[in-house]
Structure formats: C-alpha cells, structure tokens
Amino acid sequence: MLGANRRLRYANPAWETLTGKSFAALRGTRISATRESASPLWKVLAPPVEVWNGSAMQIRRARPDADHGPPWWDISFVPLTQPHGSAVIGFLTQVGEAQEKHSFREPPALATVREHHAKQFTLELFAGSSPNMQRLQQQLRTTALVHASVWIRGEPGTGKETAARVIHHIGPWKEKAFVALDCRALQPYLIEQLCIGRGGFASSKAVGTLLLKSPELLPRELQAKFVEWSEAKNAPRIISCSAKPPGELVIEGSLVPGFLAKLAALAIDIPPLRERFDELPGMVQFFSLGECDEGIWPALRAHSWPGNLRELRSAMNDAAKNASGNLITVEHLPLYLCEMLLIANSPTPRFVPLAETLESVEREAIKAALESSNSQLSVAAKRLGLSREKLMKRMKTLGME
Amino acid sequence: MPPQILIFAFDEWLGNQLREAAAERRWVLREVRQIGAFLTAVAEVRPRVAVVQLERVEAGEIYAAIVELRRNQPETPIVFVSDTKVPDGEKADWAARWFDLGARFVMFPPLTRAILEDAVVGLMVE
Numbered sequence: 389m390l391g392a393n394r395r396l397r398y399a400n401p402a403w404e405t406l407t408g409k410s411f412a413a414l415r416g417t418r419i420s421a422t423r424e425s426a427s428p429l430w431k432v433l434a435p436p437v438e439v440w441n442g443s444a445m446q447i448r449r450a451r452p453d454a455d456h457g458p459p460w461w462d463i464s465f466v467p468l469t470q471p472h473g474s475a476v477i478g479f480l481t482q483v484g485e486a487q488e489k490h491s492f493r494e495p496p497a498l499a500t501v502r503e504h505h506a507k508q509f510t511l512e513l514f515a516g517s518s519p520n521m522q523r524l525q526q527q528l529r530t531t532a533l534v535h536a537s538v539w540i541r542g543e544p545g546t547g548k549e550t551a552a553r554v555i556h557h558i559g560p561w562k563e564k565a566f567v568a569l570d571c572r573a574l575q576p577y578l579i580e581q582l583c584i585g586r587g588g589f590a591s592s593k594a595v596g597t598l599l600l601k602s603p604e605l606l607p608r609e610l611q612a613k614f615v616e617w618s619e620a621k622n623a624p625r626i627i628s629c630s631a632k633p634p635g636e637l638v639i640e641g642s643l644v645p646g647f648l649a650k651l652a653a654l655a656i657d658i659p660p661l662r663e664r665f666d667e668l669p670g671m672v673q674f675f676s677l678g679e680c681d682e683g684i685w686p687a688l689r690a691h692s693w694p695g696n697l698r699e700l701r702s703a704m705n706d707a708a709k710n711a712s713g714n715l716i717t718v719e720h721l722p723l724y725l726c727e728m729l730l731i732a733n734s735p736t737p738r739f740v741p742l743a744e745t746l747e748s749v750e751r752e753a754i755k756a757a758l759e760s761s762n763s764q765l766s767v768a769a770k771r772l773g774l775s776r777e778k779l780m781k782r783m784k785t786l787g788m789e
Numbered sequence: 790m791p792p793q794i795l796i797f798a799f800d801e802w803l804g805n806q807l808r809e810a811a812a813e814r815r816w817v818l819r820e821v822r823q824i825g826a827f828l829t830a831v832a833e834v835r836p837r838v839a840v841v842q843l844e845r846v847e848a849g850e851i852y853a854a855i856v857e858l859r860r861n862q863p864e865t866p867i868v869f870v871s872d873t874k875v876p877d878g879e880k881a882d883w884a885a886r887w888f889d890l891g892a893r894f895v896m897f898p899p900l901t902r903a904i905l906e907d908a909v910v911g912l913m914v915e
Contacts, residue, residue, distance in 0.1 A: 492882035497849030502889055505856045565885035570893060573866070573915035575907050578894065582884065592881030698864060 390435070390476045394418050397475070406482060407452075428452035432461060435476045439465040442474070448483070459484045492594075502565075509557040513550055513674065516667040520659045524551075527656050532559035537618060537651040540629040542658030545698030548629035549599060551658055555627065556597040564596025564624070571605045579606065584613055595624040603628045603651075604642040615646040626651050661693040661700060668700075675701055677708035681717040687725050690732035751786050754779070792913060793817040795836035797827040797851075799844055803870060806902045807840070810910055824854050831858055831865065838912045840868045843887075852890060859891035866893035866912040870905070874898050 389398040395418050399411040407429060420426055421434035429452045439445050446464045464479040514525050531538055532555045540548045549568055556566040567589065569579050582588055589595045603611060618626050630637065634652040637643035664671075668688055672680060684707075693699055703722050710720040718726060753772065761767035769779040783789055794811055796804050796818065804820045811818040819834065821827045831839060839858065843851060855867060869892040875883055884895040894908040 492879045494882075494886060495849075498852055498886055498890075501849065501852040501856055502886060505859070505890060508860065565889035567885055567888040568893075570866075570912075570915065573911045574894060575911060578904070578908060578911075582895075587877045587880045589881050589885060591878075592885065594882045594885035702864075 390419055390478070392470070392474055394420060394434075394440075403480060406480060433463070433478065433480075435465045435478065439467050439476055440474065442467050442469075451482075506557045506562060509550065509553040511554060511558065513547070513554060515670060516664060518664065518666055520663060521667065524656070524658065527654075528554050529558070531555050531654055531656065534654075535561070535625050536653040537625065538627045538654045538656060539634050539652035540627060540656045540658060541631070541633050542629070543631060543660045543694075543696055545696030546658040546660055547697050548658055549601065551656065552597065552599045552627045552629060556625075559596075561596035561625065565594050566597045566599070567595050567624075568599040568601060570601045572602050576607050576610050580610055580613070584617060589624070590617055590620070593622050598624045598626050600626065600628045602630050603647065604630060604632075604637045604640075608644050611644045611647050615644070615650045618650055628652065661696040665689050671697065671700065672704055675704050677704050677716070678711060678713065679715050681715050683718050684716060684721060686732070687718050687721055687729040690728040691725055747786060750782065751788065754783060754786070754788060790834075791815055791817050792837040793819055793834050794838050794840065794909060794913065795827070795830055795834065796820045796840045796842075797824070798822070798840070798842035798870075799872075803840060803842055803905075806900075806905050807909055810906045814910075814913075816913065824850055828854055828857065831862060835862065836865060838866050838868065838909055840870060840909060843869055843871045843873070855890050855892075863891075866915075867891060868893060868905075868908055868912065869895045870900065871895070871897050872900075 389396075391397045395416050396411075396414055399414075404411055409429065417430075419430045419434050421431045426434070432449045432452045436445060436447070444464070444466050446462060448460045448462050451459060451461055460483045462481045462483050464481075466477045466479070468475045468477060511525050511528060514521060514528060516522070516525075528551060538552075538555065540551055542548045542551075552568070553566055556562060569582065571579060580588075583598070584590050589598070600606075600614065603614070606614075614626065617623055628634070628647075628651055633655070634643055634648045638645050638648050665688075668685060669680070672688075688700070695702075703725060704716075706722050707716045707720040711717070718729065754768070757768040757771045758765075761771060765779060766776050769776045772779060774782070794807060794816055796807070798804065798820065799822065801820070804818060808818055810816075816837075819830060819836070821830055827839075827841075830836070841851065841855065858865065858867065869887045871883070875897050880897055883897075887895050893912055896905060896908070
C-alpha cells in the first residue's frame with residue numbers, strides 16, 4: 389500500500405517473499421518510476437498516473453530482473469480516497485513459469501563444415517611482396533589479436549569482407565561465428581531484428597565478429613544503437629567496411645560521430661587490384677580454376693580492373709569455362725581483356741618536343757614573309773604582325789641571321 | 790539472360806511466396822528439389838540469389854553444398870530458410886552459425902511472405 393505522498397506504507401510477508409526485500413527496511417521509501425535513481429523494482433511496482441487520478445487498473449509487467457516474461461507480474465492497482473488524500477493498494481500476482489533456458493548444442497556436421505570453411509581464410513590470401521601488401525598483412529595479423537573495432541576501407545571488390553574474415557578466423561575468437569550484414573541490401577528493420585531485436589544476436593554469445601558492410605546507409609538511430617550495443621558486456625567485435633573513410637562519412641552527415649569514435653578504433657586500407665599486379669598469379673591460383681599460360685599475365689595487367697578481385701574472379705571463371713579444362717590462354721579470356729591487350733601492344737605514336745615544333749613553324753613563317761617581301765625586314769615584320777626590332781631579335785634567336 | 794532466383798526447397802511453398810515478386814520484376818524463378826541439381830544449376834545459371842530451405846537443422850549434406858557454393862561463387866548471396874521450429878532462445882545461435890557459413894540472411898518459422906520478399910528482393914537488387 390502506498391500513501392498519498394507515494395511512499396510505501398505497508399507490504400505483507402508474501403510481498404517480501406516475491407520481491408526478496410524486507411518491508412521494514414523499505415518502509416517510507418518513495419515509489420516512483422520517473423525518478424532517475426528509481427530501482428528496477430520501483431519501476432515495476434509504481435502505479436501509473438491514471439491510478440493516482442482515481443482509475444483502477446490491472447497491468448502486466450516483466451519481473452524487475454528480466455526484460456520480458458514469463459513469469460509476469462500482474463498488478464491490480466486500486467485507488468483509495470482518504471480524508472487526507474488518496475492512496476493506492478496494489479495486489480501483486482506472479483503469472484507463468486520461467487522458461488527453461490535452452491542449451492544450444494551445435495551438431496557435429498555443422499561444426500565440421502564451419503571449421504573446414506574457416507580454414508580458407510588465412511593471411512596467405514593477402515600475400516604479396518609490395519610494401520602495401522606487407523603492411524596490410526601486418527595490420528591484419530595485429531588486428532586479429534585485439535578485441536577492438538575496425539574500419540576497413542577499399543574500393544568495391546577489393547576483398548574487404550575477406551579481410552574481415554581473416555581477422556576473425558586467425559584471431560582468438562575464431563570459435564565463435566562470423567556474421568556479415570550487408571546494409572545496402574537488407575532493409576534496416578531486418579538488420580535491427582537480426583541483431584538487437586528480441587532473440588537477436590545481442591541476446592546470444594554466439595557471434596565473435598559482426599561485419600557491417602556500408603553502415604553509413606543505416607538510419608542514424610540504428611547506427612547509434614550499434615554504438616550502444618558495442619559497449620555491452622559480451623558484445624561481438626564490430627568491423628565495418630566501406631569505400632570511404634569514416635571521417636569523410638561523418639563530415640558528409642551519413643555517419644553518426646559516435647560510430648567514428650567507438651567503431652573505428654583501427655583503420656585498414658585495402659589497395660586496389662591495379663596496385664597489386666605483382667600478386668596476380670597468386671590470386672588467380674587461389675581461384676583454382678585451372679592452369680594458366682604465361683601469356684595471360686600481360687593481358688590481365690593491361691586492364692585497370694575497376695571491379696577489382698570480384699571482376700578478376702568473374703573474368704577467370706569465364707576463361708576457365710572457355711578453356712574447358714585445358715590450359716587457359718589469352719584466347720580464353722573475355723573479349724574486353726583481349727582488346728585491352730591489343731591496345732597496350734599497339735605502337736605508341738611518336739611525340740616531338742613542342743619547342744622544336746613551334747620553332748620550326750616560326751622559321752617557316754619568317755622565311756615565307758621575307759621571300760614575299762624581297763627580304764625587306766620592315767615589310768616582312770608588318771606582314772607577321774611584329775615590329776622590325778622584334779622580328780630581328782626572333783631571327784637571331786632562331787639562328788636565321 | 791534475366792536475373793534468376795534459384796530456390797532449393799522440398800516443396801512449392803517457398804517458390805509460391807516469391808513468384809509474384811519475381812514476376813513483377815521480370816526475374817526468373819527456378820526451383821530445384823535435389824542438392825545435386827542445385828549445385829549444377831548454380832554453376833550453370835549463376836543465380837543472382839539462392840534461397841535454401843533447411844529441412845533438418847542437422848543437414849550436413851546441405852551445409853557442405855553451401856560451402857562449395859560459397860567457395861566457387863562467393864558473389865551469390867544465399868538466404869537460409871529453416872522450416873524447423875527453433876526455440877526462441879536458440880534462434881540467434883543457429884542464425885550466427887548459418888551466417889558463419891556464408892548466409893546473407895536467415896529466416897525461421899513463422900515465415901512471412903513480406904519478410905522473405907524484402908530480404909530476397911533487397912539482395913537481388915544489390
């Protein structure tokens with residue numbers, strides 16, 4: 389029972405059993421759901437304003453120690469009018485049994501296949517002798533060891549998701565799952581439901597790494613929820629990837645500043661394929677599509693590969709199909725790559741230094757003007773739109789004296 | 790060749806849920822009932838999206854096929870649809886592991902046409 393000043397006046401022993409609290413210790417405590425310092429118990433027990441205004445109500449709430457039921461607490465609030473003000477009596481009943489906590493057991497077949505799948509993602513995928521690739525490998529190796537958020541930047545098709553997978557699968561959290569969500573393809577409500585919704589990833593410890601692809605496309609409210617989730621105990625490591633750096637996206641207004649501060653602790657840049665031509669044979673070999681003739685490398689290097697590794701894989705897939713199991717040669721490559729090679733091999737036009745060309749033209753023009761004016765300098769200069777002095781000076785420079 | 794949705798399911802239910810959305814956008818909807826046919830179809834037509842029904846969550850043969858598909862055609866998004874009722878407390882555990890295998894979206898009963906359409910159409914357009 390609560391008095392007019394919303395303070396606890398009486399509670400019976402059954403209440404003490406249900407709440408696990410001593411009435412004697414709490415007698416006189418003000419019960420309010422709106423006070424910031426209100427404990428979860430008071431938030432559950434506080435009558436709504438309608439009850440204080442004189443309406444009886446029955447309300448179902450989750451227990452203070454749970455986000456939802458069962459069991460539920462059904463509370464019947466009855467307002468009382470007294471000479472010195474109103475009071476409220478609440479009758480509390482616990483409804484339903486707590487659900488048995490499910491103990492998930494991964495089937496061995498699934499565990500085996502996942503393990504086999506994970507073995508593909510090694511640092512070798514980013515092997516290379518160039519300084520860029522050496523640095524990238526080092527960054528991936530170091531990042532894998534720390535539970536910090538990462539922002540991977542790279543052009544489309546450069547292998548950002550593969551890099552995130554490598555970080556996950558070579559790191560200490562590899563036993564947990566890697567989850568990649570494409571914020572461009574999936575509607576925000578689907579992503580929110582999967583992650584933060586009821587029964588979503590936030591309620592499980594199964595996810596080791598969560599990859600958000602292009603998180604700048606999510607609504608700002610949802611971005612903020614991810615920032616909040618990342619600070620929770622047992623939250624997965626969040627890796628984000630995009631074609632742009634996070635700072636630029638914050639300035640553009642498409643990314644909340646909190647995302648930059650909390651979810652981009654480490655930054656990794658993946659170089660485009662055109663800057664990794666040294667690694668072409670290794671990459672093509674990784675696709676395991678068949679033996680390649682040495683002649684294909686110049687053709688592959690002649691293209692700028694705007695679609696990066698994705699485009700390379702597709703082109704090599706086509707080539708392997710055309711080769712039907714035989715050695716893959718230039719003829720098997722898609723037509724546009726063969727054309728690129730032809731252009732690259734065509735003779736380069738001969739360029740003449742511009743100064744030489746201009747001097748030659750000047751010399752011819754002066755010679756023609758002098759001939760047509762019987763070598764009279766004044767007349768020739770006039771015809772060329774110059775003063776006599778300027779013409780003489782120019783002739784001296786050109787060695788025509 | 791128009792974009793294709795490839796469905797591996799044990800009956801017509803999944804296909805029926807997506808038929809209208811596919812027809813509206815002039816996409817081809819192709820259904821197969823056997824894992825072997827599914828892998829062959831994936832290699833032949835390179836579908837824009839593959840929708841895979843998991844009859845039993847322990848279906849190791851399906852998982853192996855999915856890994857094979859991911860290795861050969863990593864650009865093909867896969868939607869996993871479980872037709873087995875999973876306790877609420879276990880959904881995230883299952884979903885996480887299916888994502889780990891390369892799924893782009895995961896659904897559990899009760900399945901709704903709206904969510905299935907939203908997920909598949911989003912992945913097709915992307």
